[in-house]
Amino acid sequence: MGSALLVDDSEITSERIGRRAEALSARLRAAGERAFPPTAQKFLRSFTSGEVAQIVGVSDGYLRQLSLDGLGPSPDLSPGGRRSYTLEQVNQLRAYLAEARPKESLKFWPRRRAGEKLQIITVANFKGGSAKTTTSLYLAQGLALQGYRVLAIDLDPQASLSTMFGYQPEFDIPENATLYGAIRYDEDRVSMKDVIRPTYFSGVSIVPGNLELMEFEHQTPRHIMASKARPEDLFFRRVAGAISEIDDEFDVVVIDCPPQLGFLTMGALNAATGMVVTIHPQMVDVASMSQFLLMTSELVSVIEEAGGKLHYDFLKFLVTRHDPRDVPEQEIVALLRDLFGSDVFSATAWKSTAIANAGLTKQSLYELSRGSVGRSVYDARWSRSIR
Helix, strand or coil, X not given: CCHHHCCCCCCCHHHHHHHHHHHHHHHHHHHHHHHCCCCCCCCCCCEEHHXXXXXXXXXXXXXXHHHHCCCCCCCEECCCCCEEECHHHHHXXXXXXXXXXXXHHHHHCCCCCXXXXXXXXXXXXXXXXXXXXXXXXXXXXXXXXXXXXXXXEECCCXXXXXXXXXXXXXXHCCCCCCHHHHHCCCCCCXXXXXXXXXXXXXXXXXXXXXHHHHHHHHHHHHHHHHCCCCHHHCHHHHHHHHHXXXXXXXXXXXXXXXXXXXXXXXXXXXXXXXXXXXXXXXHHHHHHHHHHHHHHHHHHHHHHHCCCCCCCCEEEEEECCECXXXXXXXXXXXXXXHHHHHHECCCCCECCHHHHCHHHHCCCHHHCXXXXXXXXXXXXXXXXXXX
């Protein structure tokens, strides 16, 4: 047997588990650093004119004519004459088209109009591996590609969403720089604006996460016991209160919830205008989701009894890591559609090696060019993703 499996009889169980955790963490960190060194800066590739035509909803020929006429942003031209646009230029193009074609302005520039509320979408499930973070990532980036101003909030202490946006939680996120800094109970509380950071993905800002978020879970019971808080200071209202500080600056907020129904998740549920529950189409995951929904119902009932008012515009279920060729999975998806009807998204998130590898390479599908994956896979994923 390999030496790595040898057991030291003098080693207590916690040390044995800790040693293996450290070894695995170091190996994963080394693999991740090879793919994305800590000193590396993330940037978003340019998009081809064909991709931009799909994103914006016009023809490639129309974009070519705009370029020839000197209208709208000037795309970069390759030596071969191929046109490409940065995401900033795509948004400039949207603004130009909205002004040039006012009857279609909402199509091209779908940002909030006067009187429209900020949409706050929580992505939740307490089952690990249900693709919550992946869903939050693609939802935030996909909405930004459609022209919305998006704020992503990483409420998971593991901070995988922050990592995907190029922030190293242990290096880049100092004390009091997560949402905890904006919702804590003491005098060190800061403004919500102080914890929002830009990202390389134009249109997306982020409130990053790290282990500091656990402090809210630890401090809330003490605060409840030690004080008779005013109604506006109740723990489940603090996330909504922080978001209200920046209400006018965004169109959509996407919250990646931690994989448990703690105080942070309760705050996110109270703040939300809609909820997306991710579900892997396996029977054990469906059973787990059943328990999640029962527990969520009980927690929401507690919030409502304490004066919270939850008026969701939608409660949707997203089937993730789906293999449409798998017959048992097809049966489970059919079961969910039979039970929940249109509350189950018609599109499912397909099982994909490219998406699965995103955690290591720290790249989403939007960052990959056609040559990075098979053409048919790329075309199918891209067309599904931007709808």
